[in-house]
Amino acid sequence: MSAPAASRRDRLREMLADLRLPGALEAVDGVLADVDGGAATAGEAIERLLGAQIALRNNRRLETAMRASRLPAVKTLAQFDFAFQPDVKRERIESLHELGFLGRRENVVLLGPPGVGKTHLAISLAIAAAESGRRVYYGTLAGLIESLEHAKAAGQLSRRLRVLTHPALLVVDEIGYLPVSRDGAVLFFQLINARHERASTVLTSNKGFEEWGAVLGDEVMAAALIDRLLHHCHIVNIRGNSYRMKHHQELRRSMQRSEAGDGPGTES
Template sequence: MMLEQRIQHACEELGWSRVPEVLYQHAEQASKENISYLEFLDNLLQEELRAKYERIILTRTRFARLPFQKTLEEFDFTFQPSVDERRMRDLATMHFLGHQENVIFLGPPGVGKTHLAVALGLEAIRQRYSVYFTTANELVESLEEAHEKGTIRRKLRQYTKPALLIVDEIGYRKMNNAAAHLFFQLVAERYEKGAMILTSNKSYSEWGDIFGDNVLATAILDRILHHSTTVNIRGESYRIQEKKKAGFLRLDEDGKPMTL
């Protein structure tokens, strides 16, 4: 009993949670299969390392605030042939993240931009990078509130600290002058220091309308696109396709959706 208590105490001091759970299972296996002392120790250490990795992934996934969890394996590349699967697999190596480069997904609503952004975010977490997800609207509202409270520097640090910042839905709402300048400030802070994934339903030529200022939009794009990869997605909306399959949608004479 004294030995069991010593082992339990040692594991607690070392911060090991998995070894106490599997110790006797591995000890019994070692005895039955005549496993060497070193192999027995290695098995226990590998169990603890796997548990530690799982805890890290769980913590970073929670911190990332992803809207859902979808992987590249779940993306239907046959439905969206404009998305190069090989290119996406290359992005999933996180080479772009290590070089503080940006990835921008452009395309109409429902074509899978957010799915791909989240999938890369999950892969980054799996490779032990810190990730944070936000919509453009949530981002600027947060920055505006911090600016009013005089805590803008602290808030900017929150958005510049993660290795990967995902900003979804740029262009769904136009920004006022103050919000546009705060967004520029964030982009400038992360420029060549941290990677970003951005999604937008607007082409770059329309970003002047988003920010209400062509000069400011040019300055933002200049920093975003300097080291970047742009993925243009041209295809049908997954949501519309699912409605059509379910018989909840039909097209009118002009080919426009008609909800039944």
């Protein structure tokens, strides 16, 4: 590198440090080397520099949001295998991940049997929201009710409800697996009521809406709750097979094939 180029590089490094742009600072040497070597145009260099800083900022945002959100795992849209779940329309799920529903304070309800990817998609929506700088929070229905019960016992229910109304996206996972006490159902109703038309809620359930009365132990309250949820709502029905069982099934099929003498076209 010639002397002026080297001093420009040093000046750029100082400027990026001064502006507190560590992502761009880390990328700048490589970008300049590519420009000097003719491998990148000026426009590409600027794009890469800014891109590196934005990527770093987004990662940090995501890390902070992930810590605060209590998300149980990292699941992304890119990891979702649409070929396995032909019922789930890719365009529809991708368009939900563009997050217009958050701005409109609409809800998303993911329905289907165990293992079909409901939690996966609820989390990937939450991660997309966190990446876009929104506050998100995850809880199972049982966990959220428990936290509301504790708050109520401590005389802090309205405060806890306010806290849970704050996130732009709240995931309420696993409605229907565990029975809910009557008091618990009332607290859940209050939570949905508090968020209604203020912020979006993404819910998952292995039970159809007609069974929510039994899950919540009160048909009238369940109807009022569903009424609020469905007021502005995207419903994703997943009827397919369990992804958890996928490997078991593949194993079984390959065993059946070898029993049948490895003949082609035995797939059922």
